[in-house]
Amino acid sequence: MSHTPFIVGSYLIALVLLGWCALAPVLQSNKLKRFILSRQLFTEEKDASDS
Amino acid sequence: MSHRTGASKAFLALVRRDLLLAFRRRSEMMQPLLFLLVVVSLFPLGVGPSPDLLGSIAPGVIWIAALLATVLSLDTLFRSDFEDGTLEQFAISGHPVTVIALAKIMVHWLVAGLPIVLLSPLLALWMNLPMDALDVLVITLLLGTPVLSLVGSIGGALTVSLKRGGQLLSLLVFPLYVPLLIIAANAVSAAVAGLPYSGQLGLMGAGLIAALTLAPFATAAALKLSLE
Amino acid sequence: MNRFMLFIHKTGSPPWFYNFSGKLLPWTWGVFLVLLVAGLYLGLVKAPPDYLQGESARIMYIHVPSAYMSMMIYALMAVMGVIGLVWHVRMAEIMMISSAPIGAIFTAIALATGSLWGRPTWGTYWVWDARLTSELVLLFLYLGVIGLYAAYDEPRKAARAAALLALVGVVNLPIIHYSVTWWNTLHQPPSLTSEGSAIHPSMLVPLLIMVVAWKFFYISNLLVRTRLRLIEQDQRKRWVHHILSGADR
Numbered sequence: 001m002s003h004t005p006f007i008v009g010s011y012l013i014a015l016v017l018l019g020w021c022a023l024a025p026v027l028q029s030n031k032l033k034r035f036i037l038s039r040q041l042f043t044e045e046k047d048a049s050d051s
Numbered sequence: 052m053s054h055r056t057g058a059s060k061a062f063l064a065l066v067r068r069d070l071l072l073a074f075r076r077r078s079e080m081m082q083p084l085l086f087l088l089v090v091v092s093l094f095p096l097g098v099g100p101s102p103d104l105l106g107s108i109a110p111g112v113i114w115i116a117a118l119l120a121t122v123l124s125l126d127t128l129f130r131s132d133f134e135d136g137t138l139e140q141f142a143i144s145g146h147p148v149t150v151i152a153l154a155k156i157m158v159h160w161l162v163a164g165l166p167i168v169l170l171s172p173l174l175a176l177w178m179n180l181p182m183d184a185l186d187v188l189v190i191t192l193l194l195g196t197p198v199l200s201l202v203g204s205i206g207g208a209l210t211v212s213l214k215r216g217g218q219l220l221s222l223l224v225f226p227l228y229v230p231l232l233i234i235a236a237n238a239v240s241a242a243v244a245g246l247p248y249s250g251q252l253g254l255m256g257a258g259l260i261a262a263l264t265l266a267p268f269a270t271a272a273a274l275k276l277s278l279e
Numbered sequence: 280m281n282r283f284m285l286f287i288h289k290t291g292s293p294p295w296f297y298n299f300s301g302k303l304l305p306w307t308w309g310v311f312l313v314l315l316v317a318g319l320y321l322g323l324v325k326a327p328p329d330y331l332q333g334e335s336a337r338i339m340y341i342h343v344p345s346a347y348m349s350m351m352i353y354a355l356m357a358v359m360g361v362i363g364l365v366w367h368v369r370m371a372e373i374m375m376i377s378s379a380p381i382g383a384i385f386t387a388i389a390l391a392t393g394s395l396w397g398r399p400t401w402g403t404y405w406v407w408d409a410r411l412t413s414e415l416v417l418l419f420l421y422l423g424v425i426g427l428y429a430a431y432d433e434p435r436k437a438a439r440a441a442a443l444l445a446l447v448g449v450v451n452l453p454i455i456h457y458s459v460t461w462w463n464t465l466h467q468p469p470s471l472t473s474e475g476s477a478i479h480p481s482m483l484v485p486l487l488i489m490v491v492a493w494k495f496f497y498i499s500n501l502l503v504r505t506r507l508r509l510i511e512q513d514q515r516k517r518w519v520h521h522i523l524s525g526a527d528r
Binding site: 213 | 419462
């Protein structure tokens with residue numbers, strides 16, 4: 001029985017899982033930063049129009 | 052401690068109160084025990100009634116059923132007192148929260164754990180456990196069910212303030228129960244096979260003492276956290 | 280106050296921590312990548328196949344470091360939890376809960392690669408041997424901590440509950456490991472347990488390199504997740520707005 005598919009499978013699983021582990025917080029923080037900035041702009045416009 | 056009641060008086064008062072409350076809600080008390088009986092009786096239905104097969108898996112099955120039944124009863128350990136504010140009153144009463152936790156754990160064992168021990172001969176009969184191993188089964192349950200209550204109370208205290216605490220509770224305590232399950236089931240299996248089992252029982256006794264001395268502190272810390 | 284204590288105190292300040300970790304990250308990621316390439320090259324290209332197991336032993340370079348990290352991270356989580364419980368250090372609480380998913384993923388990798396290693400080596404995808412069973416229980420412990428934290432609404436309360444659970448878990452961990460090992464010796468013939476400790480240097484060196492590489496992955500990922508949580512929790516505070524509208528890091 002060839003061992004190659006098992007070796008490749010293992011390294012692929014590690015790549016996928018670690019890749020997701022590394023990427024997920026990056027993507028989420030980008031989303032969060034965009035949201036905070038947009039809310040910041042919104043409140044600035046609101047303050048400007050109120051005063 | 053001149054005008055206030057001592058901790059031991061508080062302990063006994065709480066035990067008496069909780070026992071009284073439990074007996075007033077007898078049907079609620081019965082449910083986990085009924086669950087125990089149902090779960091064990093499902094096994095022959097699932098794996099077939101062969102006496103040899105049942106006998107070989109009996110120690111594990113009985114112990115797993117005991118685990119499941121205990122977890123089922125753990126959610127109610129603190130919940131009703133938490134919801135009506137009584138737990139908070141106990142916590143600010145000035146008595147050590149560890150003593151309060153210990154009192155409730157003891158009642159839980161009397162009401163949910165001890166009946167499992169008393170029902171075990173019936174379970175042994177259903178699972179075709181050789182009768183000369185019955186005494187070992189009872190001893191493991193006597194030593195182990197208090198540990199189930201003690202360790203389980205930590206999970207109960209951590210999840211009492213959560214809305215769906217009950218589901219999470221089982222996930223939390225099962226890994227903690229693994230060593231107990233392994234050693235207890237093995238003790239009974241060893242007895243069935245005629246092998247020595249005193250080491251396992253000794254370990255269980257040590258585990259009981261450890262849980263008795265350590266768990267109430269963790270439970271108290273978790274209760275204080277949940278009450279904030 | 281000496282410089283080291285001053286440094287420790289500074290890490291307690293979210294904006295300082297955010298800035299400092301931002302400068303640290305390129306370096307920790309860099310070291311990780313260098314070690315990864317070195318370890319993979321030495322392990323996959325230079326090292327010979329195992330005498331007994333053949334090529335499948337190359338899975339070891341992923342499996343063993345992942346299993347090692349899964350346990351190390353749990354211990355670290357418990358330490359950070361204690362610091363949070365006893366001294367109410369917020370940064371410790373955040374770093375503790377940020378470590379949990381990383382540890383869980385390493386545990387999952389250890390389980391999956393262990394399973395794939397088992398098939399060509401011992402003929403079965405799953406075997407209830409001591410290490411795999413302990414890893415499975417460890418995964419449940421991680422998921423419990425993550426789940427408990429997620430169930431609470433208030434972050435600081437959630438962190439304290441999770442820390443308490445992690446602490447109870449870490450006390451149980453050696454007990455679980457020894458009982459599972461003992462259980463395993465009763466039911467499995469010894470030949471199915473892992474190979475002896477004498478590993479040839481050509482295999483040991485890449486293994487050690489991969490372990491250190493995984494440590495740097497953990498540090499880097501931990502910093503990223505901690506920064507994210509800081510921004511999340513402090514999103515209405517001035518320092519966040521200041522940083523976001525200023526440099527974007």
